[in-house]
Amino acid sequence: MAIEGSKEEASSGRIRLGMVGGGRGAFIGAVHRIASRIDDQYELVAGALSADPEKAKASAGDLGIAPDRSYGSFAEMAKAEAGRADGIEAVAIVTPNHMHAPAAKAFLEAGIHVICDKPLTTTVAEAEELVQLVKKSGKVFAVTHNYTGYPMIRQARAMVAAGELGEIRLVQAEYPQDWLTERAETAGSKQAEWRTDPKRSGAGGCIGDIGTHAYNLACFVSGLELDELLAQLTTFVPGRLLDDDVQIMLRWKGGAKGLLWASQVAVGNENGLKLRVYGTKGGLEWTQADPNYLWFTKFGEPKQLLTRGGNGAWPEAARVTRVPGGHPEGYLEGFANIYTEAARAILAARNRTALDPAVIFPTVEDGLKGMQFIDAAVKSSAAGNVWTKV
């Protein structure tokens, strides 16, 4: 029934959370904090919020973090928190990309669970090292490929897995934006500055920032593994140091194909992430800007508009749904689902209980796959757009 009940997590025993990055003026840090609060599973108690000591302090004050738990560096924080009886159990890493690996390493080594923004690192080697370290440490490691948290994406994945589409033939992903149409990085945009700077972003610009999201989503929903790709990375804006448009042909193991297009210069697109999956028996279409809808067509039948919380919602969607159909959920709720799923894993670790097998969140291995994807795409493009194994 439409409005029967809404979902909410119990809050007993919030997870003590620290944060690296995310000080005043940052973008994604605030998103992580809101996501951590929505289901009341975390309490932010420590931070190394900025490399700038003044800003770090002020930002901690804004967020109600006690002065003695506002640190000057992630290294200091990892050490100090590991030594406290009430130290943080998990850390959110929300810095530019180049800081992900060293920070993650420090916290894993300190025995602290990690929730890390994407892309995982700036190189495949760093990512591989992190995978090993996670294995060794036994800690929870979540990567915020947040779009996998949308309920209708969960449903899409479940429908594919259940064979509703038959054998998959095509996986088409795209993620157009327009915010880098002009040279914002020299016009005062902090977000543009580091995202177009190879030192802080790694070898990929558009492909690292949003291409990996599209790729992660395509893998998540289709359940397929990529075999090889053929990429063309372009820098349209003169003077820009990294790619701002990405075209990729995809060959999936098992014979499916697809195209992935990501762009930061497609005027009129805000965050146009879209996924389409077609199989022998059916097709699915989903658009991030309107995430409560999932189009489904069985071959030979009328299109259906499945809605989050609506009549066609599957249990996999329902378990990450908070309010009834027709009352839209959005980006923050999807992001919160990653946090809450990670919390389930962290609490299972805390309580030494078995983890509910329904729990899903992007792992360090998914993060590594993202780095391998960037790496292969950059190489394919540099080699003249040739097929390259992932």
Place this chain on the structure above:
Amino acid sequence: MAIEGSKEEASSGRIRLGMVGGGRGAFIGAVHRIASRIDDQYELVAGALSADPEKAKASAGDLGIAPDRSYGSFAEMAKAEAGRADGIEAVAIVTPNHMHAPAAKAFLEAGIHVICDKPLTTTVAEAEELVQLVKKSGKVFAVTHNYTGYPMIRQARAMVAAGELGEIRLVQAEYPQDWLTERAETAGSKQAEWRTDPKRSGAGGCIGDIGTHAYNLACFVSGLELDELLAQLTTFVPGRLLDDDVQIMLRWKGGAKGLLWASQVAVGNENGLKLRVYGTKGGLEWTQADPNYLWFTKFGEPKQLLTRGGNGAWPEAARVTRVPGGHPEGYLEGFANIYTEAARAILAARNRTALDPAVIFPTVEDGLKGMQFIDAAVKSSAAGNVWTKV
């Protein structure tokens, strides 16, 4: 710029919040709690969560409320909390309608701010009494007509006020649902049970539950005062005790007109709240299910699709926006905006500082207007669909 910065409130000094109603199995209580957490302005520390003592206790446990602050009744809670140094500063009332007035009264008299679900009461007299009590007490009183919290609704209101539409001629509001198409109230739906029960809902069914939302939104955006209405309330489902479909002709002061349609039996509609406002110079259209979009047309020019966080966003939208355009916000964020605006008023009261004039939330007077609207509509309908002053 698209992803430059996201909004987040500082959390220093959270407001201590109590809750009446909202125990296990309730719908709107969880929504209020999430809304209270999103911007980190509140901390839930006390509750009278259910009339059933067992359920009250268990629900408090779920929510991390200390056992000694889980109360058996709102009266007990008001008294006890008023006597504590660390007692609640505000209470959220999320019970069925008939409990709103007595609970609100108790907390106002105990000097505690109130955030109350809608409709305000079950009778106009109760609502008038509350208005007086709020005036006398000087306390903050917010009514969760949550749709006014959507950023593009804030923008719509600002655009009308700024004269972008010219003189308003038409205000068309509708709110179709379908969840009461069959007799859910005798088929085990708790939500349907009390919402169709005059003892708990008051004299209005559909008109009280969703008609008031549509009316409140129409007033909020248009800035108009209703003069009179002509209503036809219908009960389509045999055996149902209250109206499940409402048609109303509206005459606004100043000459504008409009129609308001709300229904709980319009199959295929989840929460189809929609507002259209037309003036001598322009028109606006907004749909709750897709709340990040606002259609605007200047007469004689192409339609514009204004987006939350996008290029056409006004400051009034931006101040209640958390993430960039193309990353959708939804129902819970809009609801949170009511909580956060109320928090600003509560903190201004706490700190004896002036309240930012930009702060907007539905007040007890808006709640009273909603009750007068229900009352007039019920009377107009009973009298044979005649014009009735509000």
Place this chain on the structure above:
Amino acid sequence: MAIEGSKEEASSGRIRLGMVGGGRGAFIGAVHRIASRIDDQYELVAGALSADPEKAKASAGDLGIAPDRSYGSFAEMAKAEAGRADGIEAVAIVTPNHMHAPAAKAFLEAGIHVICDKPLTTTVAEAEELVQLVKKSGKVFAVTHNYTGYPMIRQARAMVAAGELGEIRLVQAEYPQDWLTERAETAGSKQAEWRTDPKRSGAGGCIGDIGTHAYNLACFVSGLELDELLAQLTTFVPGRLLDDDVQIMLRWKGGAKGLLWASQVAVGNENGLKLRVYGTKGGLEWTQADPNYLWFTKFGEPKQLLTRGGNGAWPEAARVTRVPGGHPEGYLEGFANIYTEAARAILAARNRTALDPAVIFPTVEDGLKGMQFIDAAVKSSAAGNVWTKV
């Protein structure tokens, strides 16, 4: 299968057609002519295209009408054509409203079939007289309530008739436009001039021009008969002589209800005709601007998007469909369906064969119902918005 075959009528023995009105600068005359050609059932051979002899002559030349069959008046044309062996078999009347009745009368009396634009006449009395005359003459009389020609409207009607929606509860119709937002009638718009002139349009402005379309469509699809209505007609634009906005409450025989809203001052709407029908088992929604889609929801199931020529198309849609799904048909094709259905009746009359019972087109009785609707609405509004039998 998507592109298997397209429909086309055989053209053997085109119907000889004349036209009254529709000279240079007219709007609806050209629409009628195109509609008459699409399925190759008619040949335009005579005309009284304008009251202005020069314009009549020039217009006839434009259209390849022989000079001796370009007439100075409909009376002359009816007489002359009736006397020719190769005289017209049917006439299209596309003048302003006040000319419909005298012209139709002249041609019926001359034994010529009539296709007449809407509204049928300017008074109920004239319409009743025409009904009698049609009965007496045995001639075909079609009224171009063209929206009934859209394939998905045919399907909607069939679905209602087949019980797919259960018992109908609500029929909601609206038709907002914005072209009369300002006083176009004194700013050089010929179309606005006569449409806002009671002498040429009759007692209804907006209600006659587009309200009757919405009403006709609501009747056509729902299969219901209207019992009574309560109307409020408004003239928003100062100096205008007829209504430019119409609100009507509808009570259908059998207990269904509904609202009808039509407006010529709703900025941002071009031709926003929309119909929604809700029953005990399902709901339908259709929008004229996107006519190839029909939304259908069975209560408790996901929404379906039925498409013209697509998998969910019914035979009733298919028989008036020309091209496969995904290749849109539009206004002219819908209009052509009225012409082609009328042609089937005219050819059956010519050939003295039985008429296929599947043939549907709006008749003189439908035209009369439209006039009764206008009349009742004008009276209800004038009497202070009271329930008025139709």
Place this chain on the structure above:
Amino acid sequence: MAIEGSKEEASSGRIRLGMVGGGRGAFIGAVHRIASRIDDQYELVAGALSADPEKAKASAGDLGIAPDRSYGSFAEMAKAEAGRADGIEAVAIVTPNHMHAPAAKAFLEAGIHVICDKPLTTTVAEAEELVQLVKKSGKVFAVTHNYTGYPMIRQARAMVAAGELGEIRLVQAEYPQDWLTERAETAGSKQAEWRTDPKRSGAGGCIGDIGTHAYNLACFVSGLELDELLAQLTTFVPGRLLDDDVQIMLRWKGGAKGLLWASQVAVGNENGLKLRVYGTKGGLEWTQADPNYLWFTKFGEPKQLLTRGGNGAWPEAARVTRVPGGHPEGYLEGFANIYTEAARAILAARNRTALDPAVIFPTVEDGLKGMQFIDAAVKSSAAGNVWTKV
């Protein structure tokens, strides 16, 4: 003004038209005939409608073609009609692809204008020969890349040409269908049979049938010339003889890039042709299924929804528009625009008058470009997906 006037061509002196192919059960022949009638510029007087004499005869009868002008072959028809004083002036060739070249050749050599379906031929050599023959003959030759006839496509082209988008960076075209998801060609679908048969279709399946449409549209709107492409053609359906899915990377002269995707196995897509063009200053998006809308965004401003016949319509759209905004035109009207533009050229030739420079229709050179595109794509794919000059 919204409903001021509708466009219609004068019909004096219809062009005498013949048709090759398009007998009973065909798809595109009927479309051509309707398109030829809409603006009353043609009269169908002769045909070689089928290779099957019985069917040819019956089809001619259906269409009112005199028995002595129903021919057994195009060769016979070309000869006979060239010899008649009232012989056809133009011929429409609507056969499967392999017949286009020989038929076109015959009619050009007989001094008869040609309107030919696409793709132009089955080989580049044939196409080149036709180009030479057209030059030599001086006859009008139109290829029915009909999507270029849509008014908003005309407008898109004009906007790009006028610099509204700045310098073009990206041209993204897609054309997904689903009708060949299963092996329809062995299940009785005549349309599928020849379209998947290399003998009748040529070397391209999906790429020839719909890929060329997408390519033609991309060229038409962007005004760009393709430099090279990298293609991957896939046959998903076992046993099928031609490609049913096409992915192509595009490099345009001048530096713009793009992707072209066409598919016949993308379940849920009817005729999903979509074009998106992005430049340094703005972006455009258009979808064939909803052709009356054109999305336009200037960088940094809100999106605009431009409508055919609406406030943002340009003269280039208006000259091929028949009815006011909000009254949708569709596929047949767009197709008719090709016919009518070709008629202007044919009439200019007949009357030895200068051709209005605003007249646009796809020419034999465009047809050749389509064949070169198919050829390059097939070669690129066969060579292992390598860059191939067009």
